Amino acid sequence: MNSKIGRINPTVKAAIHQLVIIIFVVIWLIPIYAMVINGLKSNVAVYTTPVLVPSSSPTIEPFQAVWSSLSRPLLNSLILVLPVAFIATFLGSMAAYFFYMLSNSFSKVSSFVSNFLFSLISLATFIPYQATLIPLTKLIADMGLLNTYWGLAFAFFIFYMPTGALLMSIFITAIPPRIIEAARLDRGSDWRIFSRLVFPLSLPGFISTLIFNIIETWNNFFIPLMLTTTPDMRLIPVTVQSFTGGYATLYNETFAAAFIASMVPLGIFIFLGRYFIRGLIALGTGGKGV
Structure with missing residues (x-):
């Protein structure tokens, strides 16, 4: 099994590593993303739209x-x-x-x-x-x-x-x-x-x-x-x-x-x-x- 992993193309291995990193970064950023987009909604929009969906009419109020x-x-x-x-x-x-x-x-x-x-x-x-x-x-x-x-x-x-x-x-x-x-x-x-x-x-x-x-x-x-x-x-x-x-x-x-x-x-x-x-x-x- 180890020998097969060792024969994986270095480019493919690098791509897999980058993909894993991107997935972890996205997961880490989800709370920040949620705070920002919900902070740009009206209070009614927070109740009526999913938490990860941006508002159609954002506001900085x-x-x-x-x-x-x-x-x-x-x-x-x-x-x-x-x-x-x-x-x-x-x-x-x-x-x-x-x-x-x-x-x-x-x-x-x-x-x-x-x-x-x-x-x-x-x-x-x-x-x-x-x-x-x-x-x-x-x-x-x-x-x-x-x-x-x-x-x-x-x-x-x-x-x-x-x-x-x-x-x-x-x-x-x-x-x-x-x-x-x-x-x-x-x-x-x-x-x-x-x-x-x-x-x-x-x-x-x-x-x-x-x-x-x-x-x-x-x-x-x-x-x-x-x-x-x-x-x-x-x-x-x-x-x-x-x-x-x-x-x-x-x-x-x-x-x-x-x-x-x-x-x-x-x-x-x-x-x-x-x-x-x-x-x-x-x-x-x-x-x-x-």
């Missing part, structure tokens, strides 16, 4: 109607999510390097401490944040940070710095240990080794983790719902949900709002997608965590 409500939350999310995700991922990278060095030290105590602390971080990563919202909200309120950028940033750091450390530990261990050992023999400081050697070599993994943190933070609904009390401080997921009313829903505006809300993470993923793939390739070279 739903997008115009939702933009006034989304512009401020969109700005809030941009101000908060991008720097928070970057800092959380960078600090997580430093933590992953720290645990990697402890686990590879000659001291059994250091190795035990590293494994124990890293296990706690891993456990914290998989705890559903919905289960901690009440104590988290009380903590933020006691700190006087409720309904502020700082309170939201602090809450996001709590959840996504451990995620950055966990994911980056996988990528950092894909770096050959002899390179780090050589740098330590040259008496390089930990910060110098990390900033000049480890971080550049793990950059594809860093970008993959950053993309993951951006998307997770951008789409987080419960944390901004609990920690913001005024419309001026709302983030984009809470505002999009508000278009679904208790008694009636304007589905065309809901589709338009969902598309606008997804443009930033979608654009980031498309722009940095090649680095994301490089990070996955680096992941497959043998990194197994600390």
